[in-house]
Amino acid sequence: MKFTKMNGLGNDYVYVNCLKEKVEDPNKTAIFVSNRNFGIGSDGLILIKESDVADFKMDMYNADGSQGEMCGNGIRCVAKYVYDYGLTDKTTVSIETLAGIKYLDLYLKDGKVDTVKVNMGAPELRPAFIPVVSDKEQLINEPIEVNGTIYHMTCVSMGNPHAVVFMEDVKGLEIEKTGPYFEKHQVFQKRTNTEFVKVIDRNTLEMRVWERGSDETLACGTGACATAVAAVLNGLAEDEVTVKLLGGDLKIFWDRKENKVYMTGPATTVFDGEIDLEKFLVE
Numbered sequence: 001m002k003f004t005k006m007n008g009l010g011n012d013y014v015y016v017n018c019l020k021e022k023v024e025d026p027n028k029t030a031i032f033v034s035n036r037n038f039g040i041g042s043d044g045l046i047l048i049k050e051s052d053v054a055d056f057k058m059d060m061y062n063a064d065g066s067q068g069e070m071c072g073n074g075i076r077c078v079a080k081y082v083y084d085y086g087l088t089d090k091t092t093v094s095i096e097t098l099a100g101i102k103y104l105d106l107y108l109k110d111g112k113v114d115t116v117k118v119n120m121g122a123p124e125l126r127p128a129f130i131p132v133v134s135d136k137e138q139l140i141n142e143p144i145e146v147n148g149t150i151y152h153m154t155c156v157s158m159g160n161p162h163a164v165v166f167m168e169d170v171k172g173l174e175i176e177k178t179g180p181y182f183e184k185h186q187v188f189q190k191r192t193n194t195e196f197v198k199v200i201d202r203n204t205l206e207m208r209v210w211e212r213g214s215d216e217t218l219a220c221g222t223g224a225c226a227t228a229v230a231a232v233l234n235g236l237a238e239d240e241v242t243v244k245l246l247g248g249d250l251k252i253f254w255d256r257k258e259n260k261v262y263m264t265g266p267a268t269t270v271f272d273g274e275i276d277l278e279k280f281l282v283e
């Protein structure tokens with residue numbers, strides 16, 4: 001299997017061009033390639049495919065082999081891949097995901113994609129569609145007991161589920177002790193991604209993320225979008241913010257008139273490789 005290692009702000013995936021390659025068992029392949037000791041090492045696996053309804057299709061798998069509906073950092077890298085490797089010469093591309101079709105603008109430097117702006121669509125706030133168990137219309141600053149501690153969360157889907165928790169000490173948070181309890185809390189029927197966020201000022205948010213299926217990662221694009229939306233809903237930020245993640249910054253704009261969230265950030269290629277999967281994916 002030929003692959004390319006790419007990342008968006010250190011949120012790294014193994015990308016496979018499925019216009020040329022066939023991945024028989026993506027769940028199992030994701031678990032193997034993601035392993036940082038015995039595999040390639042990544043937060044998951046992303047397959048680039050043909051689409052009947054858009055220019056390309058993205059299928060994403062977390063490090064535990066589960067499938068995610070959407071990946072903000074991943075989709076910017078898919079856009080870079082299809083342009084830089086000559087699969088398209090368009091600088092505006094559409095990509096089908098399990099969370100619908102996303103539209104992306106590509107910005108070039110020295111003939112290659114450097115930065116990508118993604119129309120991430122409308123945030124979903126209705127609990128049943130996130131999904132999270134609740135009788136309420138929206139969950140904004142809602143108390144939740146997690147492993148014996150009361151937190152306040154705002155729930156947003158950007159195609160995938162997010163619980164956003166505002167707090168003072170994000171840097172000192174022992175995320176590996178809290179994140180798994182949020183992820184598997186009984187109210188989240190499909191588990192959840194959780195963002196822990198400090199408001200620096202009304203245009204700057206500091207965020208760490210515990211990702212469903214991949215543990216702590218250096219950045220999460222859908223998480224940054226959910227965080228920006230949650231900050232506005234809680235009266236903590238303006239519609240346009242910089243989200244500061246462990247791996248770098250994302251610019252997020254919630255166009256409230258159109259009810260669309262825009263994410264702008266970098267995409268980076270690290271190396272190409274080839275691996276004999278048959279040798280490793282034995283029963």
Ligand SMILES: N[C@@H](CCC[C@H](N)C(=O)O)C(=O)O
Nearest residue numbers: 068071072073160220221222
């Ligand atoms: N890192 C991604 C999100 C990947 C999927 C997520 N873990 C899920 O299962 O929903 C991003 O940049 O958005």
